[in-house]
Amino acid sequence: MIRTALGLLLVTTGLGAQSAPGPAAAPPTRDYVAYVVSEAVDQIAVIRFGPEGAKVERTVPVGISITDPDGPHGVSVAPDGRFYYVSTAHGIPGGDLWKFDARTHEPLAKATLGYFPATAQVSPDGWFAYVVNFNLYGEMETSSVSVVETGEMLEIARIPTCTMPHGSRLDPTGRRHYSVCMMDEELVEIDTREFKVARHFFLTAGKEMGMTGAPPVRVAGGEHAGHDMGGHGLTPPAPGDIGCSPTWAQPSVDGQRVWVACNKSSELVEIDVASWSLVRRLPAGPGVYNLAFTHDGARVVATNKRGQSVSIFDARSGKELARIPTTRRVTHGVAITSDDRYAFVSNEGIGSEMSTVDIIDLATRTRVATVEVGQQAGGIDVRR
Amino acid sequence: MSPRLLSLLLAAPLMLGAQIPQTAPGAQQAAPSGAPSSIARIIVSPVQRVMHAGDTLRLTAEARDASNKVIPGVQFRFSGAGARFEGSVDASGLVTSGSTGTMPVAVVAILPGEQPKVERIEVRMVPGPAARIAITPAPAKLAPGQRIRLTAEVYSKLQDRRADKVTWRSSNSAVVSVSDVGLVRAVAAGKATISASVGNVQQTLAVEVAATPVATLAVTPAVSNARTGDVIRFKAVAKDAAGREIAGLTPVWSFNPGQGLIDAEGAFVGYQPGDYTVTASFGNTTAEAVVSLTPRDVRRPLTVMGRLPRMRFTTEEVWLHPTEKVAYLGSGSGGDVLYVIDITDPAAPFVTDSLVSNTRRVNDVMTTPDGKFLVHTREGASDRKNGVVFASLEDPRHPKVVAEFTEGVAGGVHSSFIFKDPKHGQHVFLTNNGTGALHVVNIDDPSKPREVAQWKTENRPDAGRSLHDIDVQDGLLYGSWWNDGLVILDVGNGMKGGTPSKPVMVSQFKYDLNALYRDVEASGGPGFIRGTHTAWRHKNYVFIADEVFPASGPKGAKDAAAMRAYGQLQVVDVTDIEKPKSVAFYEPEFGGVHNVWVAGDSLYIGAYNGGFRVFDVSGELRGDLRAQGREIGHLNTADMDGVVKNAAMTWGVVVKDGLAYVNDMLNGLWIVRIEPKTTVVP
Incomplete structure (x- = not known):
């Protein structure tokens, strides 16, 4: 952070011995811009990657509090690229969703949401943003997904879903929103016309079941109050634990399937949207965490939080095509460029380690560049 | 401090004045691409939108097209667009008022496939009958x-x-x-x-x-010689013609010339040296007393005995071991280190060890009274298990972690306070960053911490509840509850039947932060940071300090010009602890008030940009402490050795054996001695 604050833009194509550009990787022929947020240091890094290499083009402070962390967690770029939106987790106590001008990086407006707003996505028409209120605080109870009208940044709905909702992704039409319940073993589908939960799906192996309506409401002090959350995806499951502990739901590009990352069991679960039934379970990397589809629908890229790596899957066969080491521990988010050439991957690191963003060439399946960013880099998105 | 502070101070081109207020009405940004709305206007009912505080009001809406025809099938979503501490509106349009004020409400009309249309209205929430x-x-x-x-x-x-x-x-x-x-x-x-x-x-x-007219009136003491800041309690004695005192009368008090104050009970304090005349009156019958004030003359020189600059991270809390010459110093802005510092020679402090944890901020640290253990807070842990860490101080210079406590406070703990009493044992009191609740954890065996209670302010919305700091003395907890002010709990004192496992409210001192800092809003815009930040009980007073930062700096400003703190310290008289009363204050001309320490008759303040300050708080306190010349000393804790050059951001201070250990967020540790008063020879 100090380095970026001093204006020393890090121009790196690797970190010393960790730099390992693949010999077959051709350099990019155009510029790509990615946004990554660093939760521990209240910072947005704007990363430019192109023929001249990768660099942090600028950093942008975010937050209200001068002296306390605001905790930016999620970032989503508007479809037209004119704005980007950043969720800040910490508030008094509700967090916020911020709207930034992508040209000037000026904050334009913000909306106060629920406890610990985390992953965010803007709808395909750009008119709404969907943010999960992860609610890391206190006892386990049903939390929500906030819907924000992005023109004037108004929270127009806070839809109760489940405990510790995680991940926030819309299908290509914007009619269905998907998130998962880290503590409830469930996938939740929201009807975005009605702003209501339409269906949910129980994910535990052998107990998979699709159901209509919202999951049962859990209140503080209930059966699972104070339930440990497994180190937020860093703790391996105990022997005999078959739990899924889902951390991401990613609809396919045609909207017909939803892929879920089971962080605890290190599996991918594929669900058919029409029949709301299980298609298959696939083994994945250790602590699989976030997912992204290539825009042609052929590949799924998954971050492996406990495995310090990213995996590339063939979407049709479900075969893991490659597992590529990343440059820091706690691999977190992934975003794919619109031409499907590159995946930008955020790596949190631990403690005072600087975070990194690795850029993966999806053709050669190699890491071609890395930049350092502020600590605890999480949410990441690319400008289309 | 978040690293944004460093950004503000170091990286001027990056400084956005990043904090912004809530969206101003009509501040809609350029619309995303898509079909424009066919809705020409939204009509909200009722037209007269006034309600009593504590009441509810149902809003409804309809959409009209350009021909003023009602458009069917429109979904309306109501949203509060401000005043979230004062009330709420649900998506269906039911406004619930929690207090007086004006609630901006936005009505969003949604037609599938069209850009949403927004109408903004205001609901006035007025006091009930x-x-x-x-x-x-x-x-x-x-x-x-x-x-x-x-x-x-x-x-x-x-x-x-x-x-x-x-x-x-x-x-x-x-x-x-x-x-x-x-x-x-x-x-x-x-x-x-x-x-x-x-x-x-x-x-x-x-x-x-009274049946008997006042024949003679006298004010006692008739003649007073005192110093500025001394409180003189006057009494008016009225007698009848027979010389008998007429009891129970209430005079009107005034004084002139000069600056100071006198209250209805006759307590006078003067700010400037010189002669004052204090007058009591009963109609045409008046009597005077004279007061001569000399300068308080408490100013003393300071000496910087030692320095330990910290460059890698910002510096957070400092704490001293109760029996050994060891200091503990936290780190922030991505810092995962608690430094252990040998202070045997104050002129040459050095790091003996460090405790590295899975955290990005060690904001607070404190030892048990026997010095056998310490607790430090965590915020920003990579596994999101924040909470607190307990370490054994068997060797105070080399702490060893013995336990963590994260249950229910995984979202982060900002402050902690250890208190031990023979009846209830040893407990650590924690702030929950997320819920604003107090968590009480028994640490009779610090390797096996167990929560025994939670408590939070009630009869208020969850929004805006934040507990920032804790002080416990004699079984009474003084919680700095931000928007809720100072909250005093019985956690073992017994006056209200409270114990650590059953905190009981004693009283609350809440004040209008928006009114107090209206100038900060005027200069930096709405949405600024302000709240009751810290509290310290001393004698019959509780010193409370507010943390205040503007929402944005002056336009065009950069570096140190772009950011400053504000804030006021209040002295709250708790002689009647169920009726706390603010009696005195201090507000720096520049800077804020962050953490305080009181020892003997001295008040020590980390005043953010205002540096390190020491005040004389001897005797009774009334009025403006700065104006009456109570400041003993001031040190601008800034040099070229800090992570930011020549800029002070003084956090707080711990005082022991005549030395003040002052931590500055940008500059590390300062060890300061307040020297004896010098004699000025004309």
Whole structure:
């Protein structure tokens, strides 16, 4: 952070011995811009990657509090690229969703949401943003997904879903929103016309079941109050634990399937949207965490939080095509460029380690560049 | 401090004045691409949108096209667009008022496939009907001919102040007359009742006019020689012609010239050296006392005994081992280190060890009273298990972690306080960053911490609840609850039956932060940071300090010019602990007030940009501490060795053995001695 604050833009194509550009990787022929947020240091890094290499083009402070962390967690770029939106987790106590001008990086407006707003996505028409209120605080109870009208940044709905909702992704039409319940073993589908939960799906192996309506409401002090959350995806499951502990739901590009990352069991679960039934379970990397589809629908890229790596899957066969080491521990988010050439991957690191963003060439399946960013880099998105 | 502070100070081109307020009405940004709305306007009912605080109001809407025809199938979503501490509106349009104020509400009309249309309205939330009137002062007995101005304050059932014009009446104007603005005149001996009324609500004050006129009046002490800042309590003694004292009279007090204050009870404090005349009056009968004030003369030189600059991270809390020459120093802005510092030689402090944890901020640290263990807070852990860490101090210079406690406080702990008493054992009191709740954890065995209680302020929305700091003395907890002010809990004192496992509310001192810092909002815009930040009980006072930062710096400003702190310290008299009363204050000309430490008769303050300051708090306290010359010393804790050059951001101080250990967020540790007073030779 100090380095970026001093204006020393890090121009790196690797970190010393960790730099390992693949010999077959051709350099990019155009510029790509990615946004990554660093939760521990209240910072947005704007990363430019192109023929001249990768660099942090600028950093942008975010937050209200001068002296306390605001905790930016999620970032989503508007479809037209004119704005980007950043969720800040910490508030008094509700967090916020911020709207930034992508040209000037000026904050334009913000909306106060629920406890610990985390992953965010803007709808395909750009008119709404969907943010999960992860609610890391206190006892386990049903939390929500906030819907924000992005023109004037108004929270127009806070839809109760489940405990510790995680991940926030819309299908290509914007009619269905998907998130998962880290503590409830469930996938939740929201009807975005009605702003209501339409269906949910129980994910535990052998107990998979699709159901209509919202999951049962859990209140503080209930059966699972104070339930440990497994180190937020860093703790391996105990022997005999078959739990899924889902951390991401990613609809396919045609909207017909939803892929879920089971962080605890290190599996991918594929669900058919029409029949709301299980298609298959696939083994994945250790602590699989976030997912992204290539825009042609052929590949799924998954971050492996406990495995310090990213995996590339063939979407049709479900075969893991490659597992590529990343440059820091706690691999977190992934975003794919619109031409499907590159995946930008955020790596949190631990403690005072600087975070990194690795850029993966999806053709050669190699890491071609890395930049350092502020600590605890999480949410990441690319400008289309 | 978040690293944004460093960004603000170091990276001027990056400084955005990043904090922004809530969206201003009409501040819609350029619309995303897509079909424009066919909705020309939204009509919201009722047209008169006024409601009583504590009540509910149902809003409805309809959409009209350009031809003013109602458009069917429109979904309306109502959203609060501000005033979230004062009330709420649900998506269906039900407004619930929690207090007075103006609630901006946005109505979003949604037609599938079209850009949403937004209409903004305001709902005025006014005090409910008058329910109570308070008359001040409330003299029971007046001297014949005495004049005194009464004030009537009108309140609703929810204790919201109303602006009604009060009707004053006297039951017997031949005894006591009262004007329509509350000016009372004692006409003749007898009894009468003064009433102040609004509608059917009335408050009465029984007044007796003494049968005997005041023949002589004296103010004691008649002559006073004191220093600025000394509180002199005057008494007016009225006697009849026979020389008998007329008891129970309430004089009107005033003084001149000079600056200071005198309250209704005759407590006087002067700010400037010189001669003052204090006057008590009963109508035409007056008496004076004279006061001569000399300078308080408490200024003392300071010496920087030692320095330990910290460059890697910002510096957070400092704490001293109770028996060994060891200091512990936290780190922030991505810092995962608690430094252990040997301070045997204050001129040459050095790091002996460090405790590295899975955290990005070690904000607070404290040892058990016996010095065998320490606790430090965590924020920003990569596994999101924040909470606190306990370490053994078997070797105080080399702490060893023995336990963590994260249950229920995984979202982060900002502050902690250890308190031990023989009856209830040893506990650590924690702030929950997320919920604003207090968590009480038993640490009779620090390797096996177990939560015994949670407590949070009630009868308020969850929004805006934040507990920032904790002080516990004699079984009473002084919680700095941000928007809720100072909250005093019985956690083992017993006065209210409280124990650590069953905290019981004693009292609350809440004040209008927005009114207090209206200038900060005026200069930096709405949405600024302000709240009750820290509290320290000393004798019959609680010193509370606010943390205040503007929402944005001056336009065009960069570096240190772009950011500054504000804030006021208040001295709250808790002689009657169930009725805390603010009696004195300090507000730096530049900078804020962050953490405080009181030892003996000295108040030590980390004043953010204002540096390190020491005040004389001996004797009774009243009024403006700075104006009355109580400042003992000041050090600008900035040099070229810090992570930011020549800029102070003084966090706080711990005092021991005559040395002040001052931590500065940008500069590390300073060890300062307050030297004996020097004799000025003309």
